[in-house]
Amino acid sequence: MAATTFLLELGVEELPPHAIDTLSDALADGVRHGLAEADIEHGAIRAYATPRRLAVQVHELADKQPDREVERRGPALAAAFKEGQPTKAAEGFARSCGVDVSELIHLETDKGTWLGYRERRPGEATKNLLPDIVSKAIAALPVPKNMRWGASRTEFSRPVHWLVMLFGSDVVAAEALGLTAGRTTFGHRFHAPQAIELAHADDYLSAMENAWVLADREQRRERIREQVLAEAEVQEATAVIDEDLLTEVSGLVEWPVALTGSFDERFLEVPPECLISSMKANQKYFHLLDEQGRLRPLFITIANIDSADPQQVIEGNERVIRPRLADAAFFFDTDRNRPLADRIPELASVLFQQQLGSLTDKAHRNAAVAAFIAGQIDGDVGHARRAAELAKCDLVTEMVLEFPELQGTMGRYYAIHDGEPEEVAQALEEQYLPRFATDAIPVTRTGLALALADRLDTLTGIFGIGARPTGTKDPFALRRAAIGVLNILVKGELDLDLRELLELATAQHQELPYAGGLVDEVLGYMLDRFRAWAQDEGIDAEVYLAVRSRPVTRPLDFARRLRAVAAFAGRDEAAALAAANKRVANILAKQDEPIPASVDPQRLQEDAEKSLHQAVMARQERVMPLFAEGRYQEALDALASLRQPVDAFFDQVMVMAEDPEIRANRLALLAALQALFLEVADISLLQQ
Template sequence: MNGKTLLVEIGTEELPPKILRNLAKLFLDYVTIELKLFRLSYEKVFWFASPRRLAIKVINLQIQQLDRIIEKRGPILANAFDLNGDMTKETKNWITNNNIISSKIETLRNIKGEWLFVRKIVKGQKTELLIPIIIEKTLKKISAPKLMRWGDNNIKFIRPIHTITIIFGKKLISSIILGIKSKRVIYGHRFMGDSKITLVDADQYPEIILERGKVIADYEKRKEIIRTNAKLIASKLGGIVDLSNELLDEVNSLVEWPVVFAANFNKEFLGIPNELLVHIIKNKQKYFPIYDNKGILLPRFIFVSNIECDNSKQIIIGNEKVLHSRLVDAKFFFDIDKKNRLSDNLHLLDKIIFHNKLGSLQDKTKRIINLSRWIASKIGADINHSMRASLLSKCDLITNIVCEFAEMQGIIGMYYARYDGEIEDVSIALSQQYKPCFSGDMIPSTLIGCTLSISDKIDTMVGMFGINQFPKRSKDPLALRRAAFGVLRIIIEMNLPLNLKHMAQEAVNIYKGILINDNTVNDLIDFMFARLQKLYLENGFSLDVFQAVLSVRPLYPVDFDLRMKALSHFLSLDESTELIIVNKRVNNFLTKSNNTIINNEINLSLLKQKEEIELANYISKLTTKLKPYFTQGLYKEALIELTMLKTTIDNFFDKVTINTNDFAVYLNRLTLLMKIKILFLEVADISILKIRKKTDFIKKG
């Protein structure tokens, strides 16, 4: 391919470190999409990102679009000319609107008719003329939760833009994009190397900015330098560094020239709860903690500097001082809090408003206690311990530690409960009450923890639905969607026998007349089913499988899950396709029966043909046999048994005429069909399922 290298760098103020990688990938994705739309081919594309730049480098980008042929079909030949052979108004409008030269018009003939027709060759444009359009469109597509405006105009971007560099081969593509004129100048490191670098050739990037500007523009290369050096340093210290990918990405997005150091903190701070200590090290200071081979936290940490200097000891001392100050404050707050029992904070909860229409945290605590009593009795959790955990659940929100480090709520409550001598199950439940906190997070591991977590979440959802405050699009201030996901995951994964309707009704009753929405229970159930759908789709189940189960509305999430897995397994059976077709056929017959009132039972005396007698007998036999299957939730086994109906049903449809003139016989045969449908409806509505190919099985459960 006869192409050139394209380099585009957007120089900005410091970009948000938590989303820098995503921004860079968006830049890459949108540019490649636009290149495709503009019919510009290339060999390969690379992306670069550092705190003050986003860049892409396109290798062997063609220098001009290929010519293309546009075919335009005009009026039907019979309508194209009048009786005198002159063009009709329709033809003239077609020529004018499409800038057609009359001499180029042809006639298109096929079996459908004849039309006026023209082929136009559209010359391809030079790539250098299209690049500014592509880049501007791309930058306008890139978005973030908050955009910034700078200068006297209304142009917005993630951060103010200082430079735009667009080099195609060796040529500067001169343009003004988002109010910034493109230049050859790119900026190096703030404190090292050359401040300004003139880019002569696109192929010089990123090597020139590395050598002269002391900037490693390659995001993944910087990340690997940090990872490798951090592991090496930790190993020399006899430890293992905690390099969580999320923090590693964030730290990488804060530096352009990473230099990795190890430092220490005072051993006395190891007396602070481990979670709090690690939280300060990782989340507040963006440092990496070090553990020994047994997983015990060491009084050491690793940090990454953005500059090389001769006196590295001063950099280490400076970071140690900063962390020391943080830990001194944390230890002070922790020691102050320990002077009071957790239960001493109960009376203070009345002063904190949970919601202006739903009362204080003390009101919420009372509701959680009552709901926990009910849930614990249903799932076999210790009722007294569950109520005690519920009583103490919000007390740590008053503590100094939570006021300073909000992320410690629940976790610090566990430590204070232990200091107070609370039962261990109660203490652990306090730390698990908010779990799962995010997608993929662990659920509570104890029944008391499950009880407290579910009670808290259900109380919030019922309360908000009860005052008609539902999540709207991206607005979900109390994270009701996440709460619903959490409740469903806990119930299903812990195999808890909880009924959504009964639980919602119990929560509504506990509110005692505060709620104004009479449909709260049904609204909550519909909301939970919507979350359940999303949960199953994310786990690879098909939408039609979910809808088939939803049609029978199982109110026990565990029961719902058993049906989903059973139905997915059913689809892998050879007989499934034909039984789906049978169910669709049965459903059609019943739908077309014009609301005929069908009998509850089959009238054996009206069975005339051998095939319908055999079907009736088989249905009776299966109904009796499958009753314990359905009671015990053995849906997979039940569906396997139902596949045995296939031959008998086939014989029935082949030999028996349902729409007979004898109304009593007709009604009896409809009853037969209804009995078939009812048997399958004990699991799901099979007629909803799509017909699948043999290679398109869902392999779940």
């Protein structure tokens, strides 16, 4: 079977930059899926994309499907022949197969014998199958928003202008989105606007580069990165390359050219975060820092043209950025004319959630919980209350209304300007930490208290009105809030009882429709998030389940148990002891009679049970102080030595002895053994 390269390219007007990667990958996946369904062999599949094109290149694509053996089942044998003669059912089936009844075969199945036909069908030519594969792949694209253009009824994300489908050097006869496939493509809109005839599908990347187009997304991203770093080196500065911005800029250009511009130094009096947000959000610029990490009055823009006079391009960008930065400076000056505290009344008109009240209501609830937490972690209760009162005030400032991503950051700047305590000011920014699972947590005690209080209020409130997250919908980001609480408590080594905190947070709400069982529900939901936390730590699901089975309500304690059991699971003794605990759990679960609370040494008969009893008592004396101090790994390491006496016990002792007193005593010994491990986790679940 011969193989060659297949090329698909869809030419469009400029696509939304954030959608390009998704659409490109989806198109490649659609082609891959179609080829798999058609059972066509192929090599590597490459996805390419620019603002003006989506392309897929399939290497070593077989020119036809493999021949296939097709089996058809007809009527049951009993219905196919009567008195040795074929019935109409048999004759009709034979006609449908294009053969005589004598050429049919018998198919044996678990439900009886059937009349059947088996034939070898030659594989279809790939060129004949590609039009349908491509049409389905295009139809399945996750287009953010369809549009129509001209008089056409065709719909797509942007108007489409050309379609290339080449199988080797041959054009594939196909139509899609109202276009007829050909070999004509187009290069850069300005540098190479003329039509380009592709001779072969293998020529695509080189032909595009010759036409001032870098079709390879990763190559284009890295070209931008290299150019930005090179421009920064010329300026003896450090370029800050935000990966999301890099991806967005890559989706705006086909032939990137980095240019450095500047702005007035007077704008540096504005907080750097404001200037950076303005440059990134509005102009897609990369900013530069000096050796001390301070913002330089410079920016790097990525042009989509290699201008003969780059200075004109630079000056044009400088003219555009100047009023943007002037706006930021104006917002900063205007906001500082009023202290943050003066904005507290305005929060009453900003709704947090219809059933949970305004931001003023939330601030009052947060203040009570934050003050309690601060008292528990040696923080300043007064600072915690003040920070909670001011926490949301920057949301009604001009700067944050223009740049929402600066919430918290501007609160810190304005609080410092107002003369608020430094820790209060810092807490206003830290309340949003961690923003994601691997993000840093607050540094200050006040920040820790406020960040916890805000999330706990949201969790109890939203659950309390019945707006629980589902598998696909979490509009209030409750999963992120729950994981944020866990991360703060664990990374901050705050040994707080989550149930107690949830009870306090719930009590702050005036009225919740679903208050019954609310604390248990939210607590369970939050502890369930430890599964994802454990996965991020490289801890197996079985370890999580072993710990989750115990009534642990302190996340720091939960995490210590997880790590201890994960370490124990790696020991040679773990599998045997887990199996033994599973056996013990099964035996104890079947008992109808109460099991004695303690072992009577006088009723121990066999050497193996005496040895196990001595080992359990010795280990109990050793590990109980360790449990009390949360030193679970040391405790489990000590319990690992029980493997030998446990194995000997089960090998040599009949637990369910005929004498009821001896049987009860042995069950009490097993219960004592089980209880030692249950102080940490149910290690029998490590068997799953």
